[in-house]
Amino acid sequence: MTHNQNRSTIIRIAIVFFALILISKLFYLQVISDKYAEKAASLSIRAVIEFPDRGLITDRNNEIIVFNEDAHDLVVHFPFNKKEFDLDEFCRLVRFSKNEVEERLANARSSRYNGKGLFIKNLSATEFARIQEGLFQFPQFSIESRSDRKYKHNIAAHTLGYVAEISRRELERDKKEYYDIGENIGKSGLERHYEELLRGVKGKKYYLKDNTGKLKERYENGKNDTKAAVGKQLMTSLDVLIQEYGEKLMAGKTGSVVAIEPSTGEILAMVTSPGYKPDMFAIKNLGKNYSKLASDPEKPLLNRATSSVYPPGSTFKVAMALIALQEEVITPNTRFSCSNGFHLGGLTVRCHSHASMPNVQYSIQTSCNAFYCNAYREILHQDKFKTIEEGYNNWRGYLVRMGLGSTLGTDISSEKPGNVPNAAYFHRIHGENKWNYARIISMSIGQGELLLSPMQMANMSAMVANRGYYYTPHFIRGENIPNDFTEKHETGIDAKHFTTVIDGMRAVMTNGTGAYVQIPGIEICGKTGTAQNPHGENHSIFIAFAPKDNPKIAIATVVENAGYGATWAAPICTLMIEKYINRDSVSQRPALENKMFTSAITDKTKHE
Amino acid sequence: MSEKIYGQSRVDGITLLLYFVLVIFGFLAIYSSSHGTEQFHLDFSTQYGKQIIWIAVSVVVGAALFLIDVRFFEVFSYAFFGFWMLLLFLVIFFGVEVNGARSWFAIGSFRLQPAEFAKFGVALALSRYVSDIDTDMKSLRYQLITAAIIMTPIALIVLQGDAGSGLVFFSFILVLYREGLSGNVLILGIAAVIIAVLTFNFGFVVLVAALVILAGIITAFIYTNTSMLKWVWILALTCIGYSKGVDFAFNHLLQEHQQKRILVMLGLLDDPQGLGYNVNQSKIAIGSGGFWGKGYLQGTQTKGDFVPEQHTDFIFTSIGEEFGWVGSTVVIVVFVLLFMRISMLAERQRSKFSRVYAYCVLSVLFFHFLINIAMTINLAPVIGIPLPFFSYGGSSLISFTALLFLLLRLDANRENELDSYY
Numbered sequence A: 001m002t003h004n005q006n007r008s009t010i011i012r013i014a015i016v017f018f019a020l021i022l023i024s025k026l027f028y029l030q031v032i033s034d035k036y037a038e039k040a041a042s043l044s045i046r047a048v049i050e051f052p053d054r055g056l057i058t059d060r061n062n063e064i065i066v067f068n069e070d071a072h073d074l075v076v077h078f079p080f081n082k083k084e085f086d087l088d089e090f091c092r093l094v095r096f097s098k099n100e101v102e103e104r105l106a107n108a109r110s111s112r113y114n115g116k117g118l119f120i121k122n123l124s125a126t127e128f129a130r131i132q133e134g135l136f137q138f139p140q141f142s143i144e145s146r147s148d149r150k151y152k153h154n155i156a157a158h159t160l161g162y163v164a165e166i167s168r169r170e171l172e173r174d175k176k177e178y179y180d181i182g183e184n185i186g187k188s189g190l191e192r193h194y195e196e197l198l199r200g201v202k203g204k205k206y207y208l209k210d211n212t213g214k215l216k217e218r219y220e221n222g223k224n225d226t227k228a229a230v231g232k233q234l235m236t237s238l239d240v241l242i243q244e245y246g247e248k249l250m251a252g253k254t255g256s257v258v259a260i261e262p263s264t265g266e267i268l269a270m271v272t273s274p275g276y277k278p279d280m281f282a283i284k285n286l287g288k289n290y291s292k293l294a295s296d297p298e299k300p301l302l303n304r305a306t307s308s309v310y311p312p313g314s315t316f317k318v319a320m321a322l323i324a325l326q327e328e329v330i331t332p333n334t335r336f337s338c339s340n341g342f343h344l345g346g347l348t349v350r351c352h353s354h355a356s357m358p359n360v361q362y363s364i365q366t367s368c369n370a371f372y373c374n375a376y377r378e379i380l381h382q383d384k385f386k387t388i389e390e391g392y393n394n395w396r397g398y399l400v401r402m403g404l405g406s407t408l409g410t411d412i413s414s415e416k417p418g419n420v421p422n423a424a425y426f427h428r429i430h431g432e433n434k435w436n437y438a439r440i441i442s443m444s445i446g447q448g449e450l451l452l453s454p455m456q457m458a459n460m461s462a463m464v465a466n467r468g469y470y471y472t473p474h475f476i477r478g479e480n481i482p483n484d485f486t487e488k489h490e491t492g493i494d495a496k497h498f499t500t501v502i503d504g505m506r507a508v509m510t511n512g513t514g515a516y517v518q519i520p521g522i523e524i525c526g527k528t529g530t531a532q533n534p535h536g537e538n539h540s541i542f543i544a545f546a547p548k549d550n551p552k553i554a555i556a557t558v559v560e561n562a563g564y565g566a567t568w569a570a571p572i573c574t575l576m577i578e579k580y581i582n583r584d585s586v587s588q589r590p591a592l593e594n595k596m597f598t599s600a601i602t603d604k605t606k607h608e
Numbered sequence B: 001m002s003e004k005i006y007g008q009s010r011v012d013g014i015t016l017l018l019y020f021v022l023v024i025f026g027f028l029a030i031y032s033s034s035h036g037t038e039q040f041h042l043d044f045s046t047q048y049g050k051q052i053i054w055i056a057v058s059v060v061v062g063a064a065l066f067l068i069d070v071r072f073f074e075v076f077s078y079a080f081f082g083f084w085m086l087l088l089f090l091v092i093f094f095g096v097e098v099n100g101a102r103s104w105f106a107i108g109s110f111r112l113q114p115a116e117f118a119k120f121g122v123a124l125a126l127s128r129y130v131s132d133i134d135t136d137m138k139s140l141r142y143q144l145i146t147a148a149i150i151m152t153p154i155a156l157i158v159l160q161g162d163a164g165s166g167l168v169f170f171s172f173i174l175v176l177y178r179e180g181l182s183g184n185v186l187i188l189g190i191a192a193v194i195i196a197v198l199t200f201n202f203g204f205v206v207l208v209a210a211l212v213i214l215a216g217i218i219t220a221f222i223y224t225n226t227s228m229l230k231w232v233w234i235l236a237l238t239c240i241g242y243s244k245g246v247d248f249a250f251n252h253l254l255q256e257h258q259q260k261r262i263l264v265m266l267g268l269l270d271d272p273q274g275l276g277y278n279v280n281q282s283k284i285a286i287g288s289g290g291f292w293g294k295g296y297l298q299g300t301q302t303k304g305d306f307v308p309e310q311h312t313d314f315i316f317t318s319i320g321e322e323f324g325w326v327g328s329t330v331v332i333v334v335f336v337l338l339f340m341r342i343s344m345l346a347e348r349q350r351s352k353f354s355r356v357y358a359y360c361v362l363s364v365l366f367f368h369f370l371i372n373i374a375m376t377i378n379l380a381p382v383i384g385i386p387l388p389f390f391s392y393g394g395s396s397l398i399s400f401t402a403l404l405f406l407l408l409r410l411d412a413n414r415e416n417e418l419d420s421y422y
């Protein structure tokens, strides 16, 4: 029997051998490879998301502009067990054909994220009621509710921005992995800039689910759950009254208005035209409106207040006068001769006819070009500068400190820097230091290479109103305001020089180019401008602030293709000021107001 | 013999202990997979509640075996065999269909799977026949009758549509090996499986080409030895013929779902939502258990019913998930200890009937253990056979218990055996 007893040993060895194979494979599955643990987690735990209400947006007086209404999506959870799925019944519930259901399931599967795919987006109220009723039969589906934006005041679309479904790219950039597919995110404007503040924090409740997707008890008794926190309310600096008013005034025109409270840098209104109503980009409307507006040749999506740049024209003379006074190349009494313009060799810069030999105040009042051509020479070619580059950089330094030619850093994106060329640019064109003021003389009257956005012009106006400093223009107001916006930006121009220049701007309104739009009882200081437009009629520009002492509002308006600054931009500016200061009282100039409301400036009828 | 003849020996306590350890471990797993809560609550409508009844019934049945005369089973072994073969035959016509197999009798709410008990009958008949003094192991008659005892239930069970349970009976080859069957038969069997697998993997044509080239290379080396050469080519042609047979059987005899099942099992067909779904879920559940496991009643996959058939054929996933690698290894070690003990009991029997029977028990238990756990970790095809003492269900628990307890009964009586055959 020894032979057969050897066999019993072989059998025992075989048993141990096979047992070791099992143990080794188990060791691989359970200890070495960790992919199964991850799969298990994704399969068996479902996070039920609690979406907090998005923060409301109000104007500066706590008037609500944006609030929420609920939107509902039907989502499907994967893995999807077809065996337990009654397709016919489901087709009846959602009122789709079998093919459509299959197709949507396939789409949801291919675009699923964290085991969840979108089956129907934005259920209508009736769909929502019907589907919610019968959904208990289909535990693999659930309705997820989100908020959509609603607008109490359907204004300021470019400022507010919009909210929409997060894109794949944004999801990939979301390093904190806060967002899931199908969720919403602020796409532009304040909705985007203050996304983290507005969105709040979603809550997550973790449940165990079974293989049909049915929820069972709380995972680990809810110890991993997180509480939802409601989005914070965003108080903006906007004033609904003049924002709404500005949009009406700009109707039918192309251009923009920016109004700033000088003492804080808060933007009171930012109007761009042609524009659109913000509710056109509410989630439920976005699909049908977006491509239409995006392809509109009038570019209603373009925020002209920050993204369009123009030569500031004569409004720039305010800055020029201040620099010349600060550099002490002129005094308030310095006069330059003007014989219907500035003449140097073959170069002529024409001037409107006015009494000869203006001083600085009078040059602002009458917008004398010759004065600034001369002043530019004095600024750039001082004895202390060895080269034109030094003189030019000194001058340019003032502009940079005034926030011109670079982005200001407001709290909406889409800001364009404009252009204040550096010396290197002219070195390239004319040769190293082989140029002088005459070569760049058009910049002295706000033309040539100089390009500013309406936002920068308004900010320049605010800086003048403040007598020498500004705060970065911004839309946020109240306790959440970042430090950047409370920091004073000094321009290095002494307050005493402003008296002269502001007197000039006041004279513009009383006796000068803006005289016909003055308003009894409000001391407005302003400056007209006309930006040369090589493509058509000139752009009408106006900057102003009021009242002269303790200014409450600084404003800039550009109306494209509208001719002289005094004809269109000035009335709009002063009407805005009047509305802001006198609030509810009716305009003292109803005819002018009505003309602004009703006139349209198209390519055919450029100006009267 | 010695003075101990007619002495009263006792029930083997070690086997009994190992048995209860496995049954209790099994109950814990079923409790978890059938939604047991931390607050135990006796409810006989639940699966774990019913399992308590089955455990009680099994222990009673096992104890009852000790009341029956020990000669009874040997004397009536063929009658037992005949009885269960008859039931296997009848169930084809009168059984109810479960999961595509007509292998259950249903009398009211009571269900019986004769295939589970047929193992018992085959074990007894095989023990009786192999141990019979008149049996000449070398004779063709012996071999044919032995084959018939094993193949009859296989044929009947395959006819029920439950090929997996049929495969179990091949495990009795282990008994025959112990009793003197040439080891070449086992090697031949393994070779047959390997060629079949290669055929599925690479296709008949490639396999023929490979065999011919291999034979050609061998020929080049041993071309002087003509008698060797003859055998090399006979072997190669046999392989080719066999491979063709497998190929034909696969493509023409098997139904599509059976073909799929084989391909999925061999890893040639990826089908995580269909046939591979069970195995995939099973691997996820076990794999997610990690080293120490998620803790008893803490298994997310177990709680969520992710693994189909978890309380029956995939009960091991619950162990793997909640007790981790450590717990899985403990269970395997307890099984191995039981097998070692059974093998020891077998070798200490004086009666050849008892020894052969002991190996029958070992073979059946080991085959179930090996294939069941292997299929949960994708090392074996998914054939629906239970894990002894673990899987939920009365038929399997009672039959495994009876199988084991009869061995204990025989062992307890071994001192009284005057084995006349030796």
Ligand SMILES: [Zn+2]
Pocket: A338, A340, A341, A351, A352, A354, A367, A368, A369, A370, A371
């Ligand atoms: Zn002049």
